[in-house]
Amino acid sequence: MKSIYTTWWFWIIFIVSTFSVSALPSSEYSEQSCTPEGVCTTTLYSYQKYYQDKGQWQPIDENFGTENCLPEYQYCVDNNLYQAHFKNKYDAPLMTYKDNRLSFKITSFEGSALTTPQAVVEGNTITYKNVLSGIDVRYIYLPTKLKEEII
Numbered sequence: 001m002k003s004i005y006t007t008w009w010f011w012i013i014f015i016v017s018t019f020s021v022s023a024l025p026s027s028e029y030s031e032q033s034c035t036p037e038g039v040c041t042t043t044l045y046s047y048q049k050y051y052q053d054k055g056q057w058q059p060i061d062e063n064f065g066t067e068n069c070l071p072e073y074q075y076c077v078d079n080n081l082y083q084a085h086f087k088n089k090y091d092a093p094l095m096t097y098k099d100n101r102l103s104f105k106i107t108s109f110e111g112s113a114l115t116t117p118q119a120v121v122e123g124n125t126i127t128y129k130n131v132l133s134g135i136d137v138r139y140i141y142l143p144t145k146l147k148e149e150i151i
Contacts, residue, residue, distance in 0.1 A: 025050040025057035048143040051081040060143045062124035070094065075121055077141050084146055086139070089116040090128040093139060095146055106131060106150070 023031040028048045034040040050057045060080050069076035073085035073094065082097040092105035106114065112132050120127045124141040131137045140147040 025059070028052075028057075048081070051143075053079070062141045062143065064121050064124065064126060064141065075119060075126060077124070081144065082146075084139070084141055086119060086126050088119050090114070090119070090131050090137065091116065093126075093146075106137065109135075 023033040023043065026032045026042065028050050030042055030044045031049070032040055032042045049060060051060055052058070058079065062077060062080075064075045064077055064086070066075060068078040070085045072087065074088040075086040077084050082095060085094040085096075087093075090105070092103040095102045108114065109132050114132060115130055117128045117130055120129065125138060127136055127138040129136045136151040138149040138151060140149070
């Protein structure tokens with residue numbers, strides 16, 4: 001049984017490495033790659049991997065960057081299905097989708113004063129530590145939603 005299993009994996013690795021050609025998106029959940037001989041393979045994803053911009057499929061990049069952010073915002077994810085903009089110090093983030101804008105933040109909690117800590121950016125996550133005493137606020141950019149966690 002072990003030799004059949006090993007052979008099976010060998011053929012999959014051999015086929016994938018033999019026919020490896022750059023993949024092109026065919027929908028928001030799939031991409032297709034074809035060999036010069038016309039043999040095509042479609043890969044389906046359980047999550048949204050692409051979005052359309054002016055009729056062209058673009059990969060979703062969930063990571064925060066510092067380029068192309070709206071004025072007054074230092075961090076953003078700008079070229080995706082929706083855009084998210086954040087300031088270096090805790091303040092209301094701005095999300096945009098087409099012509100719609102949404103902004104929100106914690107303003108108070110049981111009379112406690114808010115602080116404006118510096119943002120800690122790691123990939124698709126922005127964390128503001130100790131917005132309130134012992135309470136952090138974390139935002140996670142995902143392909144179809146922005147998740148806010150109060151920790």
